[in-house]
Amino acid sequence: MTNTTENTESTILKAAKTVFLKKGMDGARMQEIADEAGINKALLHYYFRSKQQLFEAVFLNAFSLLAPQLNYILNDDSSVQDKIIKFTHNYITFISQHPYLPNFVIQEINRNPDFAIQIKERPQFPDIKKFKIQVDLEVKAGVLKPIKAEQLFINIMSLSIFPFIGKPLLKAFLNTDENTFSNIIEERKTVVAIFIMNSIKA
Amino acid sequence: MTNTTENTESTILKAAKTVFLKKGMDGARMQEIADEAGINKALLHYYFRSKQQLFEAVFLNAFSLLAPQLNYILNDDSSVQDKIIKFTHNYITFISQHPYLPNFVIQEINRNPDFAIQIKERPQFPDIKKFKIQVDLEVKAGVLKPIKAEQLFINIMSLSIFPFIGKPLLKAFLNTDENTFSNIIEERKTVVAIFIMNSIKA
DNA sequence: ACATTTGTTAACCATTTGGTTAAACTAAAT
């Protein structure tokens, strides 16, 4: 077997990722993916059978990029403070390089909530249990002000992810240009952790 | 002129809102909107000419529901603390009753950023200027810890809105059922303001 | 009563779109 096969397959996947991430399942067109990949449309079906299956390949790939980052904050052994500092910085940095990713994943799970069930069954799927025990412990020990781990988790995710999803809206509200907004995001790599820790440090 | 006209028109708008908010421009089908309204598909074109124009009517209507709430926090004369308490409570309450709204608006602005330009020109479009001056003043007066108004604004929006947009994802991560998640959201009506104020109160 | 305007519908149309097919091409195996 020649290696053109694998090349073509990964070329398709890359192109599909570009188009699906930008336009979503409903907005994407098989012809556009083929054009992006520079190949004949029939090849998409030759390698992936259907739009649905090609989409799922892209979706699972996208999700598997987001999950490990999360496992880090949830299962690391450092203090809650260290985790928050590292996580917010890493996550905002990471998403800056893949700005379409969170919006895509969230949008498609909203469109078809069955996806959430599917990905929950995967082994790398993040589990909040350990993080919750740790937060409860530090609260009891008086290191942190009383806060429910669930609320803290939601806050961390909200502050890290929303600015990317809501970017066009926020840009309009703040009346800033692209460059200024980038600077604000850059600043958030450190400022978000400070904001959170100011709130919960006892 | 009979009033059936206005009835039909508003029936269409209501149905279009239901379908567009759930499925977005790309996912929505004119036939589905007609079925939802219980009328013939041709009537959609009779009253709104095209899918695009019907969509725009729905979008502007949706946006005009979100904007006034924002103007409140930005232009009210109460202290920053009072604003944050009132805003987070009001906004989370409001969105609970219209859970598809923010996701829809953000998604469609992402799909077509020209929308952001269009709505910016409307008179009710929120302006952050006054809020910024107020925050800067309270920081200088030592009422608040140093924080940029822009970052604070993004934080408030993130903490209020993201839980609704990311709901299916958060539900999966937190491993909670619908009911538990509703309780968490309910709790956020008060807990978000406390979280923010703990962070920024000097 | 009658004509005219407005509202509503079923049938139809053109285009788009996901998907298929049969033929052509390529490269390794014999």
Next chain:
DNA sequence: ATTTAGTTTAACCAAATGGTTAACAAATGT
């Protein structure tokens, strides 16, 4: 050299979809 298996393409197909039309129904004005 010839066969064989895998790869790629142009042409094609059926269904879906936004939009139109022509006829019909219901109000409204005269």
